[in-house]
Every structure is written in C-alpha cells, then in structure tokens.
Amino acid sequence: MKKIAFITGATSGIGYSISKVLAKDYALILCGRRESRLNKIENELSKLTDIYTLCYDIRDNKNIIKSFNSLPNKWKKIYILINNAGNAHGMDLIHEGDVSDWDAMIDINVKGLLYVSKLIIPIMTKSNKGIIINIGSIAGKEIYPKGNVYCASKYAVDAITKAMQVDLNKFNIKVSSVNPGLVETEFALVRFKGDKEKANLVYDGIKPLTPNDVAEVIYFIINRPDNVNISDITIFPKNQASSTVINRE
Ligand code: NDP
Numbered sequence: 001m002k003k004i005a006f007i008t009g010a011t012s013g014i015g016y017s018i019s020k021v022l023a024k025d026y027a028l029i030l031c032g033r034r035e036s037r038l039n040k041i042e043n044e045l046s047k048l049t050d051i052y053t054l055c056y057d058i059r060d061n062k063n064i065i066k067s068f069n070s071l072p073n074k075w076k077k078i079y080i081l082i083n084n085a086g087n088a089h090g091m092d093l094i095h096e097g098d099v100s101d102w103d104a105m106i107d108i109n110v111k112g113l114l115y116v117s118k119l120i121i122p123i124m125t126k127s128n129k130g131i132i133i134n135i136g137s138i139a140g141k142e143i144y145p146k147g148n149v150y151c152a153s154k155y156a157v158d159a160i161t162k163a164m165q166v167d168l169n170k171f172n173i174k175v176s177s178v179n180p181g182l183v184e185t186e187f188a189l190v191r192f193k194g195d196k197e198k199a200n201l202v203y204d205g206i207k208p209l210t211p212n213d214v215a216e217v218i219y220f221i222i223n224r225p226d227n228v229n230i231s232d233i234t235i236f237p238k239n240q241a242s243s244t245v246i247n248r249e
C-alpha cells in the first residue's frame, strides 16, 4: 500500500480538493460528519487509490478514539496528517455573539484539531517521520471586525502549529501551517447558517481562491526535499491584501 495521508474535513471545500490532489500518490483516510458525502468521495477516489473513511464529529473525543481504534493495523501507519476540519460560525460584535457559535468554533477548530493530533502524533514520533499540515487562516494572523472568536480559534491554531514545531523537532517530523485568505467553499454558507445572499456577498466582486489553489500549495509543501520544511505560508487571491483590504469591482 502507498504511504497514508489522514485528512480531516474531507467532505467539502479545501479538504475535498486536498483529497483529490493527494489521491495520486497516497492512500487516504478521509474524515467528516456527512457519511453520504464520504461514501460518494470514496467511490470517486477509490479508482485512484486505497481509501478508508471515518465518520465522526470532531468535537466528540470518545468517538474519535473509537473510530481511530477501528482502523485495521495497516491503516494506522499514518505518514501525513492534514488538520483541515473547521468553520466559522456567525459574524457578530464581540458582545453580541451566540455562545453556541463560540463553543462550536473553539471545540471544532481548536480542540478537535488537538484530539486528532494526539492520536496520530505518537505514530509519527515512534516511526521518527511524518508531515503535519495545519490549516490556519489569515484570520489567525490579523483580527478583523466581527471576526473575534473565529480569529481567536485560528490564532490558537497558529500557536499550536508553532508549539508542534518546537515539541516535535527532535522527532524528525515536519510541521507546516497554511493560511488562506478568501477561498470559495461551503465556508461562508456555514458561517451565515445557510443564508446564500450573505454568503455570496463574501465573494462579491472578486475572484476568490479555489480550494484547488490551496490543495496545490499543500502538494508543493509535501513534495519538498527531505531537508526542507515550509514552516508557514499565507495565500491570498490577487484581489486581497489583508483581511480588510479587498479590491472589489
Ligand atoms: P467547508 O465548509 O467547505 O469545509 C469544512 C470541512 O470541515 C467539511 O469537510 C466539514 O465536514 C468539516 N467539519 C466541520 N465541522 C466539523 C465537525 N464538527 N466534525 C467533523 N468535521 C467537521 O470549508 P473550507 O473548506 O473552506 O474549510 C476548511 C478549513 O479551511 C477550515 O479550517 C477553515 O477555517 C479554513 N479556511 C477557510 C477559508 C475560506 O475562505 N474558505 C480561508 C482560510 C481558512 P462535515 O460537515 O461533513 O463534518
């Protein structure tokens, strides 16, 4: 079997594109909550490589552990971990935010990433090799109005990436952080709870990144020579200069 890549949030957007790009070279463990999507993607990509799907909510550590333990031994030799699952929930002034949105962002974007990493890193430290790529965001580099808790969750991802780089350095594990600006996925639809009009405004008048643009950068990072680690990369669409400076036509 090919080397194994474990991808969280593989059911849509960036995670799905990463799965397609990596299917050429790796066997894939694909995770997400939407089982029907996982099955569809498995059907599509199993023409290219071996696929194993794990269906869980990344907030539920017990279930993650159970799913992970259900993997056949040969599937546990994970070489690449892509911590991608995550979303923004709501966009409100700090004192007007919904507490359940805050919980979702901290529990999914931060704690979920930690739960998964805690299971997979020991495999890498034991084998003294591995690549971890954490999907952060420009929101983890600069705060923007009403971004508050989502930004906090992505600043946490940035800190966790740096902490991984320090703690895992002696284990020969490469850790990278990929920080996109505006990418057209289901992200805005989730943030605005299905409100298509609001979601469309996010990309109004610009040509946003596609999820494939981000996946190609990840492919590039993975395929650097053994002595090279891309520590941190920020990717914008051409029309974007920062979280708030966006050239809309
Ligand atoms: P999508 O909404 O298209 O994809 C999000 C993915 O995360 C889905 O596969 C979803 O799967 C998974 N996910 C969400 N919540 C959970 C959960 N509770 N348990 C398990 N899986 C979950 O958005 P993107 O592809 O844009 O987002 C991917 C990553 O990129 C996120 O971390 C996001 O913060 C980051 N990002 C996105 C940007 C953008 O502009 N789109 C820019 C910068 C960073 P399912 O629903 O099946 O569980």
Ligand code: 8X3
Binding pocket: 136, 137, 138, 139, 147, 180, 181, 182, 183, 243
């Ligand atoms: C997604 C990019 O600017 O919508 O992380 O927060 S932004």
